[in-house]
Amino acid sequence: MVYVKQQYYDRPNSWGYIIDRYTFTxxxxxxxxxxxxxxxxxNHPSVRKWMFNSNEINMSDHMDFIDxxxxxxxxxxxxxxxxxxxxxCCSIDKVEYESKSGEIGLYYRPDKQNHSPFxxxxxxxxxxxxxxxxxxxxxxxxxxxxNTNSLSLAEFLGGKKISEYSDGDDLFYNLCISSETFNQxxxxxxxxxxxxxxxxxxxxx
Amino acid sequence: MEKKILEIVNNIRESxxxxxxxxxxxxxxLRNDLDLTSFDLAELTVKIEDEFDIDIFEDGLVxxxxxxxxxxx
Numbered sequence: 253m254v255y256v257k258q259q260y261y262d263r264p265n266s267w268g269y270i271i272d273r274y275t276f277t278x279x280x281x282x283x284x285x286x287x288x289x290x291x292x293x294x295n296h297p298s299v300r301k302w303m304f305n306s307n308e309i310n311m312s313d314h315m316d317f318i319d320x321x322x323x324x325x326x327x328x329x330x331x332x333x334x335x336x337x338x339x340x341c342c343s344i345d346k347v348e349y350e351s352k353s354g355e356i357g358l359y360y361r362p363d364k365q366n367h368s369p370f371x372x373x374x375x376x377x378x379x380x381x382x383x384x385x386x387x388x389x390x391x392x393x394x395x396x397x398x399n400t401n402s403l404s405l406a407e408f409l410g411g412k413k414i415s416e417y418s419d420g421d422d423l424f425y426n427l428c429i430s431s432e433t434f435n436q437x438x439x440x441x442x443x444x445x446x447x448x449x450x451x452x453x454x455x456x457x
Numbered sequence: 458m459e460k461k462i463l464e465i466v467n468n469i470r471e472s473x474x475x476x477x478x479x480x481x482x483x484x485x486x487l488r489n490d491l492d493l494t495s496f497d498l499a500e501l502t503v504k505i506e507d508e509f510d511i512d513i514f515e516d517g518l519v520x521x522x523x524x525x526x527x528x529x530x
Contacts, residue, residue: 404499
């Protein structure tokens, strides 16, 4: 796979990756305005309702959180652009360097949710980034039971439910996917038709 | 045809706990006006295909009720 690790020379200690039309820019490389824009996405009701912490966060906490990423090696956050237009974010948390595993998070920018048919290309490219650029072996994820968008895409791309738990209000599934499983997927099979067949067999009653 | 689309949309909305629509407008945006997510659009596509044997997303993204009706005519 061809990719470019990009250094933003106008900003010290900044970096990002360009993979085909997708660019993954580390939060630490974003300007104040760009971080503020992400704060708006994260607080949008259509985004935060699926999060473990679905409360609104204030801007000062958001900025402090990002600043703290500089010294916190257990997590990293990335803004995703497609053809240079920011379309969403992804993150890896609870990183375990020995096993090369971590917990993945992702969301679309609220007004760009129709970026790709059913989000297949978006999620595929995030997994590809995590496995084949950042070098993870295993990704874990927590998805609310009624978040059928994320659940169906994760399973379509090879993710497996391994357990479930409740926080008292909501039921969550723990999912897991390995790089080996992911890399066995043939990209030509990732078309909307196959996704529709998949949800017809597994999700639609 | 419009009646069947309304029935399918309402089935999906009902399963999400949303109120039923009494009428659809051609200008209704599937996401913004009908509150359908990507998964709902996939479900809508499957159900329309089952009913009319036409894949409404085959030639690209559809965003309004009018565009669906156009594909079915």
